[in-house]
Amino acid sequence: MYQDFNCPEKERVNNKIRDLVTDIFKNKAKKALILDGPSMTTFNTLKQVMDPKNITIIERNCSTVQQQQKHVHGNVFYGSVANYLDNSTSNANIFFLDWMGSIFGNRSTGDFPLESMLRILKTSPHRQLIFAATFCNRGVTAVEGESYFETCRDELEKALFRDAQYRVKESSTMTYKRNGSGAHMVFFLYVLKKSTNIDRSLCEYMLTEDRK
Numbered sequence: 221m222y223q224d225f226n227c228p229e230k231e232r233v234n235n236k237i238r239d240l241v242t243d244i245f246k247n248k249a250k251k252a253l254i255l256d257g258p259s260m261t262t263f264n265t266l267k268q269v270m271d272p273k274n275i276t277i278i279e280r281n282c283s284t285v286q287q288q289q290k291h292v293h294g295n296v297f298y299g300s301v302a303n304y305l306d307n308s309t310s311n312a313n314i315f316f317l318d319w320m321g322s323i324f325g326n327r328s329t330g331d332f333p334l335e336s337m338l339r340i341l342k343t344s345p346h347r348q349l350i351f352a353a354t355f356c357n358r359g360v361t362a363v364e365g366e367s368y369f370e371t372c373r374d375e376l377e378k379a380l381f382r383d384a385q386y387r388v389k390e391s392s393t394m395t396y397k398r399n400g401s402g403a404h405m406v407f408f409l410y411v412l413k414k415s416t417n418i419d420r421s422l423c424e425y426m427l428t429e430d431r432k
């Protein structure tokens with residue numbers, strides 16, 4: 221189970237997303253889809269700049285859901301991101317998918333971030349999106365000897381966004397170690413614009429055979 225603890229980098233990434241939401245969407249409609257922990261740091265940060273009724277949290281851990289439901293009613297989906305996408309198409313225009321594992325996925329947890337993010341982007345009705353995600357290099361052997369940060373960025377920008385026909389308008393990134401030790405976390409924040417003339421032949425997913 222995910223444990224929240226005081227992490228200044230997490231606070232910074234949430235504040236970055238909040239500030240970008242204000243800059244980009246100003247008075248436009250805002251709808252967010254997020255992964256959050258028991259302390260609901262992301263929810264509490266985003267609600268400073270948007271209506272909390274328009275924030276949906278997906279959470280697969282039962283006791284975390286119970287904590288979250290003490291504060292929000294109706295907008296917590298109990299299940300995995302993949303379950304959520306099987307049941308509904310997201311019409312959010314702000315995403316913070318704060319994954320706890322590798323971008324390539326994990327068979328034991330059934331999490332496949334690239335597949336889920338592609339489903340989200342390919343079915344999005346919005347021309348403009350704020351899209352943030354964090355990945356962790358725990359258990360990743362497929363990119364040994366390479367920079368995990370660069371691999372994640374290529375998977376997102378040279379594959380996923382091109383495949384879904386979104387162009388990067390703005391981006392910002394951050395890498396950090398959780399609790400100052402342990403696994404590397406890589407955070408990406410994008411403003412994406414729909415662009416239907418992107419050449420999909422430029423879209424090349426790497427390492428599809430070697431995902432771990």
Ligand SMILES: C[S@@+](CC[C@H](N)C(=O)[O-])C[C@H]1O[C@@H](n2cnc3c(N)ncnc32)[C@H](O)[C@@H]1O
Nearest residue numbers: 222255256257261262278279280281300301318
């Ligand atoms: C890293 S924490 C989110 C932290 C929060 N965004 C913050 O800034 O403090 C990720 C949360 O999402 C849940 N989670 C992780 N992967 C998930 C998935 N594939 N489907 C549903 N919930 C997931 C975890 O149980 C955890 O509570």
